[in-house]
Amino acid sequence: MEPLRPSDYDDxxxxxxxxxxxxxxxxxxxxxxxxxxxxxxWGRFLWRQLTSMRTALVLLLLLAVAAxxxxxVPQRSSNPNxxxxxxxxxxxxxxxxxxxxxxxxFTSVWFSxxxxxxxxxxxxxxxxxxxxxxxxxxxxxxxxxxRLNRLVGYREADAPGSVDDALAAGEAVLRRQRYRVERYGxxxxxxxxxxxxxxxLVFHVALIGVLGTVGLAGGFGYNGQKVIVEGxxxxxxxxxxxxxxxxxxxxDARLDPFSMRLDEFDAVFNAAVDExxxxxxxxxxxxxxxxxxxxxxxxxxxxxIKVNAPIDIAGVRAYLLGNGFAPVITIRNAxxxxxxxxxxxxxxxxxxxxxxxxxxxxxxxxxxxGMIGFFYPSAIxxxxxxxxxxxxxxxxxxxxxxxxxxxxxLDDGVPRNAYALDVDDLEQVTGGDTGADSIILGLxxxxxxxxxxxTVEFTALPRFVSIDFHHDPTQxxxxxxxxxxxxGLIVSFAVPRRRVWITAEPSDGGTRLQYAGLARGEDPNLDxxxxxxxxxxxxxxxxxxxxxxxxxxxxx
Amino acid sequence: MENLASLSLVAVYSAxxxxxxxxxxxxxxxxxRSAEAPVSAAxxxxxxxxxxxxxxxGSGGTAVLDREDALLxxxxxxxxxxxxxxxxxxxxxxxxxxxxxLAATLTRGLAADRVPWANMFEFGLTAxxxxxxxxxxxxxxxxxxxxxxxITGFTVLSLGIVTVNFYVDVVPTPPALQSxxxxxxxxxxxxxxxxxxxxxxxSVMQLLxxxxxxxxxxxxxxxxxxxxxxxxxxxxxxxxxxxxxxWTFTLVAGAIWAxxxxxxxxxxxxxxxxxFIIWVLFAGYIHARATRGWRGNxxxxxxxxxxxxxxxxxxxxxxxxxxxxxxxxL
Numbered sequence: 001m002e003p004l005r006p007s008d009y010d011d012x013x014x015x016x017x018x019x020x021x022x023x024x025x026x027x028x029x030x031x032x033x034x035x036x037x038x039x040x041x042w043g044r045f046l047w048r049q050l051t052s053m054r055t056a057l058v059l060l061l062l063l064a065v066a067a068x069x070x071x072x073v074p075q076r077s078s079n080p081n082x083x084x085x086x087x088x089x090x091x092x093x094x095x096x097x098x099x100x101x102x103x104x105x106f107t108s109v110w111f112s113x114x115x116x117x118x119x120x121x122x123x124x125x126x127x128x129x130x131x132x133x134x135x136x137x138x139x140x141x142x143x144x145x146x147r148l149n150r151l152v153g154y155r156e157a158d159a160p161g162s163v164d165d166a167l168a169a170g171e172a173v174l175r176r177q178r179y180r181v182e183r184y185g186x187x188x189x190x191x192x193x194x195x196x197x198x199x200x201l202v203f204h205v206a207l208i209g210v211l212g213t214v215g216l217a218g219g220f221g222y223n224g225q226k227v228i229v230e231g232x233x234x235x236x237x238x239x240x241x242x243x244x245x246x247x248x249x250x251x252d253a254r255l256d257p258f259s260m261r262l263d264e265f266d267a268v269f270n271a272a273v274d275e276x277x278x279x280x281x282x283x284x285x286x287x288x289x290x291x292x293x294x295x296x297x298x299x300x301x302x303x304x305i306k307v308n309a310p311i312d313i314a315g316v317r318a319y320l321l322g323n324g325f326a327p328v329i330t331i332r333n334a335x336x337x338x339x340x341x342x343x344x345x346x347x348x349x350x351x352x353x354x355x356x357x358x359x360x361x362x363x364x365x366x367x368x369x370g371m372i373g374f375f376y377p378s379a380i381x382x383x384x385x386x387x388x389x390x391x392x393x394x395x396x397x398x399x400x401x402x403x404x405x406x407x408x409x410l411d412d413g414v415p416r417n418a419y420a421l422d423v424d425d426l427e428q429v430t431g432g433d434t435g436a437d438s439i440i441l442g443l444x445x446x447x448x449x450x451x452x453x454x455t456v457e458f459t460a461l462p463r464f465v466s467i468d469f470h471h472d473p474t475q476x477x478x479x480x481x482x483x484x485x486x487x488g489l490i491v492s493f494a495v496p497r498r499r500v501w502i503t504a505e506p507s508d509g510g511t512r513l514q515y516a517g518l519a520r521g522e523d524p525n526l527d528x529x530x531x532x533x534x535x536x537x538x539x540x541x542x543x544x545x546x547x548x549x550x551x552x553x554x555x556x
Numbered sequence: 557m558e559n560l561a562s563l564s565l566v567a568v569y570s571a572x573x574x575x576x577x578x579x580x581x582x583x584x585x586x587x588x589r590s591a592e593a594p595v596s597a598a599x600x601x602x603x604x605x606x607x608x609x610x611x612x613x614g615s616g617g618t619a620v621l622d623r624e625d626a627l628l629x630x631x632x633x634x635x636x637x638x639x640x641x642x643x644x645x646x647x648x649x650x651x652x653x654x655x656x657x658l659a660a661t662l663t664r665g666l667a668a669d670r671v672p673w674a675n676m677f678e679f680g681l682t683a684x685x686x687x688x689x690x691x692x693x694x695x696x697x698x699x700x701x702x703x704x705x706x707i708t709g710f711t712v713l714s715l716g717i718v719t720v721n722f723y724v725d726v727v728p729t730p731p732a733l734q735s736x737x738x739x740x741x742x743x744x745x746x747x748x749x750x751x752x753x754x755x756x757x758x759s760v761m762q763l764l765x766x767x768x769x770x771x772x773x774x775x776x777x778x779x780x781x782x783x784x785x786x787x788x789x790x791x792x793x794x795x796x797x798x799x800x801x802x803w804t805f806t807l808v809a810g811a812i813w814a815x816x817x818x819x820x821x822x823x824x825x826x827x828x829x830x831x832f833i834i835w836v837l838f839a840g841y842i843h844a845r846a847t848r849g850w851r852g853n854x855x856x857x858x859x860x861x862x863x864x865x866x867x868x869x870x871x872x873x874x875x876x877x878x879x880x881x882x883x884x885x886l
Contacts, residue, residue, distance in 0.1 A: 053847040307731035319819040
């Protein structure tokens with residue numbers, strides 16, 4: 001058994017197990033019944049418990065179980081809308097689950113407790129092992145055991161020649177098989193596969209590296225989202241982001257000055273026909289956002305951002321995550337003055353980009369006006385009279401608007417979602433059950449607003465993209481740690497650690513040889529390895545192997 | 557294009573047919589072994605000693621024993637002993653089925669003009685071809701034909717489910733999947749799944765064998781002709797460890813791809829959560845193998861739970877859990 005491993009470590013290489021040793025911690029020999037543990041003793045006892053294999057295993061399994069709720073319940077981190085929806089659907093259950101931190105599973109107290117304990121246990125395990133391995137790397141193979149025939153792959157052979165010749169040849173063979181060799185009297189002791197433990201330690205240290213990098217560098221990250229319409233320019237300032245979230249140590253000064261203008265957005269689709277329904281299916285092939293980046297030094301460059309191909313600008317990485325249409329809507333009051341003239345991002349609702357948008361006109365009209373608009377890039381009229389889009393490109397763009405008047409709720413200082421219209425204090429005046437038809441506009445067309453409010457015009461049809469800007473200083477550290485972890489893992493599984501011995505005794509007319517091995521860790525091929533060693537050795541000496549006997553305690 | 561895709565489908569159905577025959581033959585083989593297995597434990601032990609010495613005296617353990625119970629494969633270390641006629645037929649059928657299966661996978665890839673693992677149907681098709689290939693390949697190294705019924709049965713079932721329920725026509729790759737990581741990440745996931753499937757089969761056999769060794773349960777006498785529980789355990793471990801390395805790579809490659817595509821390498825998306833859970837379960841399995849009191853049955857259960865989670869991840873999580881790995885249109 002490997003020393004300095006947890007007391008319940010069992011690699012299967014020790015066929016006869018000694019009973020668990022009584023805990024040696026304590027203040028030394030008082031009372032034959034129960035040894036009293038002092039404070040230090042208790043500390044040691046708890047530490048040994050925490051760093052035992054069994055505890056590590058239980059914590060690992062707990063970690064797996066504790067992660068499950070994170071996939072069953074929407075998480076604030078990955079699916080905030082799902083959390084809002086959950087609260088709306090079932091407020092009572094929401095309260096209970098939220099108290100249990102189930103909507104923040106991976107930052108919850110209980111999940112954190114499990115992985116922190118696991119990593120403490122891990123550190124407590126690998127520190128002594130690293131020290132031990134460091135010593136083992138610089139020490140000679142241990143003395144040859146007295147009785148080889150109790151070990152794996154035990155073999156006997158006779159060879160001509162002297163003991164010294166046999167051992168010299170044995171040493172050469174062992175070295176060629178990359179063993180570290182030491183001669184003790186008439187025997188050779190050899191060990192190889194130190195890389196196994198090295199790989200194992202590298203793997204575990206790399207895991208600590210992942211957690212450490214996320215814990216330390218993660219505090220400096222930030223990310224923000226911005227909808228940019230064709231022709232518009234985004235300036236990298238905190239206030240210009242639509243949404244922005246930053247970690248603990250973030251401050252505004254970290255935002256490097258640059259601007260990004262969306263010159264053009266291009267979408268390519270493939271047309272296929274659904275054989276069962278005969279309808280046209282749009283299959284997206286490519287999205288390209290052509291942008292012009294201007295950095296602090298005033299230099300401008302043109303770049304393309306694609307899905308799966310983000311670009312790096314001044315310490316942040318920009319990702320193309322969404323796109324859609326942003327119709328320009330111009331509203332004039334009864335006097336013909338422009339009171340609203342903006343491109344409004346309409347959010348896609350289906351694969352043919354039927355899109356939903358919200359227009360809010362707080363000032364300039366007799367009352368505050370809100371509109372819920374639907375946009376159809378390639379509109380057709382269904383038999384029911386309703387409109388539908390049959391293709392995601394703007395072949396026949398049509399906009400329909402349902403108008404509401406009343407209080408938009410913008411004046412009480414509470415932040416409102418730009419993509420939702422709170423109709424509680426509004427009265428609908430077109431569409432739905434009002435009796436008045438929705439306003440329907442083709443590109444370039446205009447229509448009268450009800451109540452003599454003025455006119456609305458569908459002026460232009462640019463596209464928009466949704467860009468995510470990320471600064472994540474953990475990436476390099478996590479990537480390096482992950483690569484090291486995989487390398488360590490492969491090495492620790494692929495390299496067998498084993499000891500082998502050759503003893504030589506003078507016999508009538510030659511030398512009597514014995515071979516045997518000892519596995520240190522999983523090593524199902526040890527028997528073959530001893531066989532290979534003996535065969536090669538005897539080939540050199542011109543000796544002959546006796547019938548192999550199965551080892552009495554083979555670790556099969 | 558269209559023709560190749562339908563050709564692929566014909567090959568899938570043919571492979572399923574041949575696999576079904578192989579499954580029947582493998583099952584008959586197990587039944588025959590049950591019928592011929594030595595009745596008493598003593599007789600079994602005696603025959604094993606005879607075999608062991610006979611094999612040991614032959615070179616390399618490939619001696620053919622000219623005895624009645626030599627029909628049963630050598631039980632100590634899975635070295636190639638004799639096989640029943642059923643088993644030979646079954647194995648030949650499995651090879652034929654696999655060739656058809658491989659042809660189906662390749663033609664599907666050619667029809668789509670990309671790697672054949674861009675949707676659930678293709679993943680299922682490729683994962684089973686890898687699982688079956690692992691089974692046939694391991695055969696060159698260890699005799700594991702006793703797993704034939706499990707592997708062929710599982711493959712036929714999986715192929716049936718993915719072909720009937722998950723089949724989609726060949727469509728162009730959407731922008732979200734246009735990445736070299738599609739090739740790497742999913743291929744390694746497929747390999748890991750194949751190895752875990754095989755490992756789980758061995759762990760099931762190990763548990764059954766242990767049950768029979770310790771409790772002397774009646775029935776399933778073919779288990780006596782299998783290698784011992786600890787040999788099965790060791791074999792399962794070596795295969796699961798390969799699966800674990802692949803799975804670790806899947807997780808890391810997936811994170812790298814997620815960074816390119818979604819702007820973050822890890823975001824606890826439902827699929828990421830389950831990939832993590834599976835990774836931790838198999839890490840637990842490997843630690844269990846090195847923990848006193850957990851070697852043997854308990855670690856075998858962990859391997860089985862781990863593989864069940866892989867299947868759960870592929871089916872339930874893909875289809876019913878909301879997340880970024882969306883397969884709602886399959």
